[in-house]
Amino acid sequence: MCCRNLEKFRQYRINVLRVWCQWDNKRGFVDSSPASTMYEADGRLREGHLKTLKSILTDADRxxxxxxxVLFSQESWRDGIRLDPEASDKAVRTLTAELIPxxxxxxxxxxEFSERVLDHVKTIRSVDPKRLVTNSPGFxxxxxxPSQNEAFDxxxxxxxxxxxxRTWEIAPQEIAYLLKRYKRPVVDDEPARNGTSQFGGPKEATSPYDHILQIFGVWQVGGYIT
Structure with a gap:
């Protein structure tokens, strides 16, 4: 992704990008393929993808x-595309070290999954103690x-x-609950999901105002959105 494309996002006040290391599931996502993953089966990193990620990070920082x-995706996991524990530890450890700068x-x-999450948190912090870590725990x-939420930044x-x-009422209540209980920042990840029903969106017709109201409600209670 070149700097020009990032500038377009910024013009619309988007200042956070969510990037997946695995885009190799078989569900039919746009541009997904067996090669669209950061990882080899043994946990080694694919140099071309790592170089692209570093370029995105450099441009974004500018x-x-x-x-x-996002290190791993449930979509790949459920399609049987999985690293064994030793390989996943190697992948997380190497990627963390490569991205320290x-x-x-x-x-x-x-x-949307929680497999060996606390192990991954431990690995990341052993290599880069100041790196902020979180997780999208499920659907x-x-x-x-509590055991996971209390471990995250x-x-x-x-x-x-x-x-x-009514998502614009329910989601802010969920965010407010987490803020009160865990006393740390909370991001509404993938709010409202008004996309196609094939990939998580609602089956009935929706209005963009549903999405806008949910975002506004989350802001009002002190949360953030991506």
């Missing part, structure tokens, strides 16, 4: 932007468990979607 890097970066262990409405749940009701 523009005052931050990247939230880039301080406009946080790590999110999983997208919409799952707000995590900030929280990034996927709040309830349209099936639960």
């Amino acid at each position: 523009l005052g932007m931050v990247v939230e890097l 880039h301080r406009n970066l946080t790590f999110q262990a999983w997208n 919409a409405g799952f707000l995590g468990d 900030y929280l990034t749940p996927h709040t309830s979607r349209q099936g639960a009701g």
Whole structure:
């Protein structure tokens, strides 16, 4: 991604990008492929993808932007695309070390999953103690468990979607609960999800105002959104 594209995001007041290390699932995501992953099966990093990530981080830093890097995805896991514990430890340890110079970066262990999360947090902090770490613990409405939430620097749940009701009222309540209980920043990750029903969006027609109201409500209670 070149600096020009990042500048377009910034013009619309977007200052955080969420980047996945695994885009190799079989669900039909745009541009997904077996090669679209940061990792070899043995936990080695793919040099080309690592170089691209570092370039994005450098350009983003120049523009005052931050990247939230998702290390693993449940979509790949459920398709049987998994690193064994030894390989995943190697991947996390190596990636953490490679990215130490880039301080406009946080790590999110999983997208919507919680497998060996605390092990990954321990690995990251053993290599880079000052790196901010979080996790998206599960599907919409799952707000995590105390043992994990208390280990993170900030929280990034996927709040309830349209099936639960009026998201613009429910999500701010969920964020407010987490803020009060865990006393740390909370980000509403993937708020409202008004995309296609094929990939997590609602089956019924929606309005962009649903999304706008949810974001505004989260801001009002002291949360953030990505």
